[in-house]
Amino acid sequence: MAGEPTAVTISDAALDAAAAPLLDKLVADAVASKLTGADATLWGADAESEASIRLSWTSLHKSSRPLIGEIEALRAELRSEGVDRVVLAGMGGSSLAPEVITGTEGVALTVLDTTDPGQVADALAGDLERTVLVVSSKSGTTVETDSHRRIFTKAFAEAGVDAARRIVVVTDPGSPLAELGEAEGYRRVFLADPHVGGRYSALTAFGLVPAGLAGADVARLLDQAASVADTLAADSADNPALRLAAALGAAHADGAEKVVLADTGSGIAGFGDWAEQLIAESTGKQGTGLLPVVVENPGAPGFAGAASDATPVAVGPAVDGAKISTSGPLGAQFLLWEYAVAVAGRLLGINPFDQPDVEAAKKAARSLLDDPQALHGTAEPSAVLGSVEVYASAGTTGEGSLADVLREFLGTVPERGYLAVQAYLDRLDDASAALLRPELARRTGAQTTFGWGPRFLHSTGQYHKGGHPNGVFLQLTGAAEDDLDVPDRPYSLGTLQLAQALGDGQVLAAGGRPVLRLHLTDRAAGLADVMRAVQELGS
Template identity: 65%
Template sequence: MSAPVEAPLTVSLVDPQLAEAASALVEKLVTDEVASKLARQDDTLWGPDAQDEASKRLSWVTLYESSKPLVERLTALRGDLHGEGVDRVVLAGMGGSSLAPEVICHTRSGSAVGGRHPITVLDTTDPGQVRDALAGDLSRTVLVVSSKSGGTVETDSQRRVFAEQFAANGIDAASRMVVVTDPGTKLGDQAAEQGYRATVEADPAVGGRYSALTAFGLVPSALAGVDVGGLLDEAAAAAPELQRDSADNPAIQLGSALAAAHNAGAEKVVLADSGSGLVGFGDWAEQLIAESTGKQGLGLLPVVVESPDAPGFADHGHDATTVTIGPAVGNAQIATEGSLGAQFLLWETAVALAGRLIGINPFDQPDVESAKQATRDLLDGDGTTGTDEAPVLVEGGIEVRGEWLRSPSTLVEALGQLIAEAPDGGYVAVQAYLDRLDDASAEVLRPEIAKNTGLQTTFGWGPRFLHSTGQYHKGGHQNGVFLQITGSVADDLAIPDQPFTFGELQHAQAAGDAQVISQHGRPVLRLHLADRAAGLVALTNAVAEVRR
């Protein structure tokens, strides 16, 4: 175990008006001794309606201690694998099972690709991206199968195809499978029955979005070579400060500022990195914030942007609060600085406190299941996955769908009708059910739409975002409009012993989510690209012409 890291942890409320608005909430949290009660895992902090759920979800506050026994075990497991020449880690996981390990490994390597702690994160159903993961050197590969419920359809599908390909290459699949799950799941039972290399049970009293310092965050990171003991030490060093009932407690300051902004109508939280070195931290915080707060028509919508100079941050309006991860620069209203372990614990604590102040239960996710059920219904039904519906328009190989559309004659007109549906203070959600490696150019749509429309704009890779902002889309403020993008599959991939392929699953997930969002009365513009590369170019060109 590394020596404790005494890294400073600071929250700066740069905007004087926001600091003033937050001050009354800070005083209330201090007077009510909320920080120390949370440290004692007091499940009454969010009211009687939330108490049952909270009683099963508060072990995250002491993970910096309770996870320490894992370090020695994981170090030994990594040593055994390396002794067999197995040093490539592929992580099959969604949401909280993948976001934290990705941030940990990329941060410790100092880069989002390659580096000293490489890991391949497979959080998709896109056939092309799954094939890319399978194309790596399987003789050197260990697959970490990570699912809290043990029944995540994406993760199970990935496990099935890797097991098949291990066997096809003469590799004992069971010896290359490491499972992370809660006690008593079907996945855990399966791992025991089939003799998987290892099963690590996570603390069941921690929700997925709070699981960065559980086995879900630590197992794949440790196998990739990260000093996870040092990560726990960073959190441990910050814990005493975050548990103090004091006005200078960083978590009290951050949680109060977020809640004060929300209650004043600035319900978007625009996150930009300003040189923190915490690679991809905003993507992890996105799930934490959206799933914890987006419910009952309330909540904070995280908007992760490219830099403090990006549209949505540099030109934010009254409906948004800007936060830098790192030093305060540009139009930052809040800045948070500290080590990765400390920032994990800071944001978890602050979001839990903000939930109390906003008046919601930060530990449930009542609207996540609806899109999953809609997907199951599509796959179990007549076999249609949404692209069978007749388009209202086809332009340049892009099929345009949306029953609410008013007879657009061009793609630009259809996009304009979508933007016109957004109310003042609303937002645009771009949902790309594509390959986030090969189709990465789709990410330019976020800043382009934000710049041209003045609306806060989010970007999510599907189905990854379903385990993140998907909760907010249905349960949060109902002022969003949705641009959903799917693409034709040139070379689909079968899922062993399943009646559907990866491509069919991906399109069913898109159609199912669109169906549920539409049922909430929000417009979804569905674009299907017959040719992904050409379609993205055409779509980017069309977006450039759209104005609000």
């Protein structure tokens, strides 16, 4: 449970034995204390310049303390004005940690990490008189977040609400968003530590401000991290982060390039979704890395009876089938996994602080937005099957029934490869799409991931293009019943969403990854058609 001491248990004897020499070497090389001391040389000369400006996260349990009073004062101000509904516009590291924190604490936070017009419209339909919008972007230029800001600014004005008084910014010093916040007189601009990368930012203003405004106890979160900080900094074989890193490194060296995460009663809500970005974006590059596979429970396909290409990890108490388990309260788990993944990067021989392949999909999407004909014009579906338009990948015909199309496509999953299901849909109204993950995993026997687009582009998107080149990608897109224009921009949310899907698909295909896109002309009917086709595949 969440109150248990922070610990890592390696329950698989063979993995424990394989990890032992790596653990001994990490201790002998004083990796933990050097990391805590911000030694940028730990990952080699090529990584040194980036690492030198990305290591302040090891001391956030101390340096973030002044935020506690600032957040509480702003929350009290807002509540005195009747403002008690918090909407967060942010992607990747700006949204995943706050969602886990507030979910674990049971406080309400509306998270917008989507370009789906229906999901954004649902957030707009809430009581704007009671709403504060937290606009959170490290770069200050995130297109999804800027779109949300523009849409809410217009909606506030139309509702007779002073938008500037209802927008709070979290960004890095000197970013365009910081400058805009000052120029527009937004309610508050929080400047985060620029020496912390997005996926390591859970205990910075990016994680704490939206969660704290929503009512989470951020002081307790920092206390939890502080309680384990000295242990994680110790050059000792008892250091749980070193044990976890050594186990992941040893498993990868033995061919287990996938890490399957299941919650086993940790008391933490959605931890796997946060860890997914940390692991994938940190390690998935140069043709190597650890692919996180977040599953529904320890009995789900992919965890139970996992093949030799995967390491099942229990987040919470150890269970049958798990080779590793991690326990501890949320703040401590944040810090534990950050240390472990950074050290695993050293063992894998990569720089855990860059994301060299993320920008490619963004560029492709921008190019499509600039060329409406390329976006909407020429590509004809391979087939139209009920409410589903089929856009077949290179090397597949797209012929026959929908089950035939899927069967042919799934046959391209290589041995020890993986299937990624990418749903550019409404995470709330189209939630049934997530049921495809266990169904496809059960029927293919391949490790299968599921991601909501474009949210996953800021998370596992790096691994898809930079990690082990053995993935195949099933994209789901859908017609928008009611689109939303983005004020002062030449595109709507629906157009942006489609451009992101097609742009990422182009980059994946150019890298030799098979991509099949199923476009749902009627979302509910199309999802039902796809699920029936999957069930026709047999078990």
